Amino acid sequence: MWRRAASLSPFISSSGSLIRNHQTAYNLKIWESFTTEIPTQVKGGKGPFICFVLGGPGSGKGTQCAKIVKNYGLTHLSAGELLRREIASNSEYGTTILNTIKEGKIVPSEVTVSLIQKEMESSDSKKFLIDGFPRSEENRAAFERIMGAEPDIVLFFDCPEEEMVNRVLNRNEGRVDDNIDTVRKRLQVFKALNLPVINYYARRGKLYTINAVGTVDEIFEQVRAVFAALKLVTE
Numbered sequence: 001m002w003r004r005a006a007s008l009s010p011f012i013s014s015s016g017s018l019i020r021n022h023q024t025a026y027n028l029k030i031w032e033s034f035t036t037e038i039p040t041q042v043k044g045g046k047g048p049f050i051c052f053v054l055g056g057p058g059s060g061k062g063t064q065c066a067k068i069v070k071n072y073g074l075t076h077l078s079a080g081e082l083l084r085r086e087i088a089s090n091s092e093y094g095t096t097i098l099n100t101i102k103e104g105k106i107v108p109s110e111v112t113v114s115l116i117q118k119e120m121e122s123s124d125s126k127k128f129l130i131d132g133f134p135r136s137e138e139n140r141a142a143f144e145r146i147m148g149a150e151p152d153i154v155l156f157f158d159c160p161e162e163e164m165v166n167r168v169l170n171r172n173e174g175r176v177d178d179n180i181d182t183v184r185k186r187l188q189v190f191k192a193l194n195l196p197v198i199n200y201y202a203r204r205g206k207l208y209t210i211n212a213v214g215t216v217d218e219i220f221e222q223v224r225a226v227f228a229a230l231k232l233v234t235e
């Protein structure tokens with residue numbers, strides 16, 4: 001079992017410098033994301049803790065998720081990894097998914113949500129880190145509809161485009177979408193479809209913006225501050 005404290009720690013609520021004074025690469029009105037209360041869960045606290053992890057391609061989501069898993073024991077579900085696994089398994093949607101990923105577009109939400117759903121329902125975990133999802137309003141609405149759940153918090157790894165492009169082009173994981181043409185398309189999709197979702201969560205007081213420039217450890221210190229403030233406790 002695990003639990004959350006009833007309010008944010010003084011660290012975040014009093015100084016807030018980690019997030020509050022951060023000028024985002026995309027000029028988001030991050031001040032709107034502040035709340036002095038822990039976000040409430042739609043399921044009355046009965047469902048698992050859900051943290052969505054958002055950010056452009058190459059912003060460091062996967063890298064930081066690995067550290068969150070190690071330090072806080074959340075179960076990591078990467079939407080992109082689930083889709084790539086589906087391609088590799090020659091499933092009926094494999095070709096469609098592959099072509100969509102090559103184009104840097106968003107796979108139909110029903111497909112992605114059903115993969116996430118399968119993972120969540122077959123897991124005993126009570127805390128999930130859902131990486132690279134929701135990528136669009138359609139993704140978000142489908143998750144809410146199918147899962148009947150909302151995230152408790154949303155981390156946004158905010159990174160300048162030039163840095164994201166450099167990281168993607170140097171990633172060396174053999175991905176079909178890690179090339180300059182696809183990454184340019186992915187950045188357009190990110191701005192058109194994902195930024196509105198990020199703004200939505202900012203307005204809902206659920207967004208925690210992390211400055212994604214710096215060393216992996218420096219960035220993780222910001223993540224640690226968010227989790228510390230939420231007092232996520234594993235029992």
Ligand SMILES: Nc1ncnc2c1ncn2[C@@H]1O[C@H](COP(=O)(O)OP(=O)(O)O)[C@@H](O)[C@H]1O
Nearest residue numbers: 057058059060061062063167170171214215216
């Ligand atoms: N803080 C960082 N500084 C420089 N490179 C990084 C940093 N964090 C991650 N990377 C590298 O950038 C690439 C993209 O990181 P990744 O975690 O896969 O991002 P995302 O999941 O957001 O696309 C990887 O090669 C990773 O090793």
Ligand SMILES: Nc1ccn([C@@H]2O[C@H](COP(=O)(O)OP(=O)(O)O)[C@@H](O)[C@H]2O)c(=O)n1
Nearest residue numbers: 057058079080101104105106107132133135
């Ligand atoms: N919710 C999602 C997540 C990924 N994807 C697809 O999978 C690709 C790779 O996603 P990813 O999360 O692994 O990519 P990174 O941001 O980690 O580089 C995206 O560009 C989309 O084409 C999707 O369609 N819907």
Ligand SMILES: [Mg+2]
Nearest residue numbers: 061062080132
């Ligand atoms: Mg990733």
